[in-house]
Amino acid sequence: MLKALDIDPGKCTSCKQCEMACSYENEGEFNVSKSRIRVFDFHTEARFVPYTCTQCAEAWCQQACPVNAITTDHMGVKIVHSNICVGCKVCTIACPFGTINYNASTGKVIKCDLCGGEPACADACPTGAITFSDVEQAGYDKMKQWATATASPTDVSGPNTPVKQ
Amino acid sequence: MGWTRKILRVDLSSGKITTEPLNMDWAMQYLGQRGLATKYFTEEVDANVDPLGPENKIIYATGPLTGTMASTGGRYSVITKGALTNAIACSNSGGYFGAEMKFAGWDMVIVEGRSEKPVYLSIIDDKVELLDASEIWGTSVWNTDAWIKTKHQDPQTRVATIGVAAENGVLYAAVVNDLHRAAGRSGVGTVMGSKNLKAIAIRGTGGVKVKDGRAFMKATTAAKKVLVDNAVTGEGLPMYGTQVLMNVINEAGALPTRNSRDVQFEGAHDISAEAMAAPRGSDGETNLQTNQACFGSTIACGRISKIDTKHFSVQNKPEYWHASGGLEYEAAWALGSNTGVDDLEALTYANFICNEQGLDPISFGATVSAAMELYEDGVISTENTGGIELKFGSAEALTKCVELTGLGEGFGKELGMGSARLTAKYGRPELSMTCKSQEFPAYDPRGIQGMGLTYATSNRGGCHLRSYTVSSEILGIPEKTDPLSTDGKPALVKAFQDATAAVDSAGLCVFTTFAWTLDDIAPQVDAGCEGDWTPEKLLETGERIWNMERMFNHRAGFTAEDDKLPERLMKDAAKTGPAKGLTAGVEKMLPEYYELRGWTPDGVPTNETLSRLAL
Numbered sequence: 001m002l003k004a005l006d007i008d009p010g011k012c013t014s015c016k017q018c019e020m021a022c023s024y025e026n027e028g029e030f031n032v033s034k035s036r037i038r039v040f041d042f043h044t045e046a047r048f049v050p051y052t053c054t055q056c057a058e059a060w061c062q063q064a065c066p067v068n069a070i071t072t073d074h075m076g077v078k079i080v081h082s083n084i085c086v087g088c089k090v091c092t093i094a095c096p097f098g099t100i101n102y103n104a105s106t107g108k109v110i111k112c113d114l115c116g117g118e119p120a121c122a123d124a125c126p127t128g129a130i131t132f133s134d135v136e137q138a139g140y141d142k143m144k145q146w147a148t149a150t151a152s153p154t155d156v157s158g159p160n161t162p163v164k165q
Numbered sequence: 166m167g168w169t170r171k172i173l174r175v176d177l178s179s180g181k182i183t184t185e186p187l188n189m190d191w192a193m194q195y196l197g198q199r200g201l202a203t204k205y206f207t208e209e210v211d212a213n214v215d216p217l218g219p220e221n222k223i224i225y226a227t228g229p230l231t232g233t234m235a236s237t238g239g240r241y242s243v244i245t246k247g248a249l250t251n252a253i254a255c256s257n258s259g260g261y262f263g264a265e266m267k268f269a270g271w272d273m274v275i276v277e278g279r280s281e282k283p284v285y286l287s288i289i290d291d292k293v294e295l296l297d298a299s300e301i302w303g304t305s306v307w308n309t310d311a312w313i314k315t316k317h318q319d320p321q322t323r324v325a326t327i328g329v330a331a332e333n334g335v336l337y338a339a340v341v342n343d344l345h346r347a348a349g350r351s352g353v354g355t356v357m358g359s360k361n362l363k364a365i366a367i368r369g370t371g372g373v374k375v376k377d378g379r380a381f382m383k384a385t386t387a388a389k390k391v392l393v394d395n396a397v398t399g400e401g402l403p404m405y406g407t408q409v410l411m412n413v414i415n416e417a418g419a420l421p422t423r424n425s426r427d428v429q430f431e432g433a434h435d436i437s438a439e440a441m442a443a444p445r446g447s448d449g450e451t452n453l454q455t456n457q458a459c460f461g462s463t464i465a466c467g468r469i470s471k472i473d474t475k476h477f478s479v480q481n482k483p484e485y486w487h488a489s490g491g492l493e494y495e496a497a498w499a500l501g502s503n504t505g506v507d508d509l510e511a512l513t514y515a516n517f518i519c520n521e522q523g524l525d526p527i528s529f530g531a532t533v534s535a536a537m538e539l540y541e542d543g544v545i546s547t548e549n550t551g552g553i554e555l556k557f558g559s560a561e562a563l564t565k566c567v568e569l570t571g572l573g574e575g576f577g578k579e580l581g582m583g584s585a586r587l588t589a590k591y592g593r594p595e596l597s598m599t600c601k602s603q604e605f606p607a608y609d610p611r612g613i614q615g616m617g618l619t620y621a622t623s624n625r626g627g628c629h630l631r632s633y634t635v636s637s638e639i640l641g642i643p644e645k646t647d648p649l650s651t652d653g654k655p656a657l658v659k660a661f662q663d664a665t666a667a668v669d670s671a672g673l674c675v676f677t678t679f680a681w682t683l684d685d686i687a688p689q690v691d692a693g694c695e696g697d698w699t700p701e702k703l704l705e706t707g708e709r710i711w712n713m714e715r716m717f718n719h720r721a722g723f724t725a726e727d728d729k730l731p732e733r734l735m736k737d738a739a740k741t742g743p744a745k746g747l748t749a750g751v752e753k754m755l756p757e758y759y760e761l762r763g764w765t766p767d768g769v770p771t772n773e774t775l776s777r778l779a780l
Contacts, residue, residue, distance in 0.1 A: 024234065
């Protein structure tokens with residue numbers, strides 16, 4: 001099963017626990033400016049949105065890298081090999097989503113690698129806005145929610161029989 | 166570890182900016198934030214200084230757990246001598262500003278002197294500059310926040326600023342950060358304004374390290390579980406915010422109403438958390454949009470609200486149609502039941518203006534309430550108020566007053582003095598519901614007796630955040646005591662005061678203590694910071710801080726005479742509810758409290774007490 005981060009902005013409170021967990025996991029200190037996941041505040045609209053790399057199947061960052069420093073692991077995760085990365089930043093231009101970024105203190109790029117299969121952000125999120133789940137079933141809950149909206153209790157009409165042709 | 170061990174010192178008079186190492190001996194004794202900054206302040210500033218003179222200093226201080234993964238570890242405090250109170254002031258705020266200060270590499274910023282021209286302080290990691298603020302002087306908190314972010318071309322900048330209220334000398338002006346989180350009380354914003362310092366803008370890209378990462382993650386994770394499993398911090402506060410209290414306190418007969426004439430408000434439900442979440446009759450939308458966490462908070466009690474665009478207060482004013490910081494309980498009480506106004510949208514609008522112009526909604530609402538009583542008693546008339554019919558219950562009067570006070574115009578000038586000075590000016594000082602000139606908040610001591618002693622002895626003047634005995638007396642946390650009895654309350658108040666001083670000084674939010682005791686907090690501090698931080702040491706640190714603050718006030722001329730409640734609470738019995746027939750029994754409790762504290766019968770710490778606490 002291929003798993004991915006499932007982000008539900010409706011549940012986010014903008015507490016930044018995910019940013020701290022990410023930076024602690026990757027940098028060994030609490031430093032939100034080095035977090036691979038970021039929460040955006042749309043203050044006047046009362047919306048808070050966590051955002052990070054979606055691990056594209058055909059990743060533009062990977063294709064743009066001139067030294068093949070970005071590989072795909074068995075989980076489909078795009079991983080930057082910092083021993084190969086030359087810090088040219090071409091991937092940061094290629095990525096349409098801005099989720100791969102240059103780290104000036106190391107001279108390499110950083111991006112989400114799903115923490116090797118146990119993402120710290122999902123673990124730290126107090127409200128379930130970030131979960132780690134089966135990528136093929138990511139829409140299940142949303143579908144169910146909308147399915148509920150289409151059916152009303154008055155639709156319940158008793159046992160149903162096949163339609164005769 | 167925990168601490169960045171660096172202090173920034175800014176002399177506005179000379180424009181000189183220097184850095185110095187944090188005094189780690191003091192950090193071991195006073196922990197951080199409130200305690201540690203007050204130590205610096207009381208060592209450096211004469212207690213008899215004029216709060217608005219250049220000799221007063223103002224300190225913006227984080228705690229060792231600010232900017233860490235400890236839940237609610239994002240707080241900072243503003244420490245100075247209060248413009249409203251002339252006493253030691255320490256106003257605490259959440260939002261994201263405090264954590265950003267840590268990420269920029271600073272435990273605290275000490276500001277002294279007075280700038281000749283309006284300036285703002287820009288801190289980008291270790292690049293620190295005083296910059297011209299003439300373009301933002303005279304403008305609102307919201308405008309200043311946007312202007313700085315645009316000028317710096319960095320939306321990730323965090324801004325703490327004063328609004329127009331502070332510039333105009335409103336004595337209870339706040340320092341507002343992140344648009345609607347405030348170091349609200351005692352006039353700390355007024356002090357900032359007197360220095361011609363408009364704002365502090367911070368951007369930090371560094372990290373905060375802890376002493377023992379593995380132990381810290383274990384301790385903070387365990388403590389977060391305690392918060393989520395607790396009914397108040399896991400459900401009540403995120404769902405309803407502090408406004409969960411409105412109906413509870415009203416039923417307890419402890420909701421000060423119409424300047425404490427009454428202890429129950431017939432309109433309480435209409436301004437409660439439940440009302441905020443219910444669809445409005447007018448447009449079918451809800452006032453409450455969502456909740457928002459401060460940095461690191463896994464509680465997320467903050468309210469984000471929208472005002473009904475058809476409401477009279479915002480008609481044709483689209484600048485107030487967006488979502489912003491909504492009503493918290495103290496503001497809803499001060500602007501609402503205390504003025505007799507039950508119009509939720511009007512209260513939300515008044516709260517927006519308090520944030521936009523930098524006013525403390527508690528002192529503002531309570532001052533309007535005192536003015537309403539002056540008006541109804543015929544002491545002042547529309548001639549004084551510039552035509553405002555200042556009757557209890559008038560939403561129109563409330564919204565007009567907040568606009569005028571924020572801008573420092575008309576009758577707003579008088580409201581900006583606070584209720585103690587306003588009522589004294591008109592010869593009716595007994596109508597001011599204050600202790601040490603600071604308006605007390607949303608709990609009537611006739612119905613919650615411990616809060617009477619809390620208000621009377623609070624070092625920063627009337628305040629609920631110095632010992633929130635409501636926890637025990639109403640909510641039964643950590644154990645239930647009888648709110649109508651004074652028995653055992655001196656010990657309860659002392660215990661809450663000391664513990665709270667330690668919580669504040671760690672950089673944590675006091676709301677965690679609905680669920681946490683020092684047994685939950687100590688392992689987090691201990692894993693995060695150098696030193697051996699046991700619950701006992703934290704409590705002793707809290708007691709040391711309390712006595713240090715008390716001694717500053719003593720040197721500033723405060724005596725036992727100032728540990729008094731307004732006569733109304735001592736003489737007029739509650740008319741309705743469970744406390745019917747009761748007055749505030751603070752005089753019964755004070756002697757026992759002084760004794761427990763190791764103070765003289767006149768309320769002065771004895772030499773023995775001071776030396777026991779290494780003061």
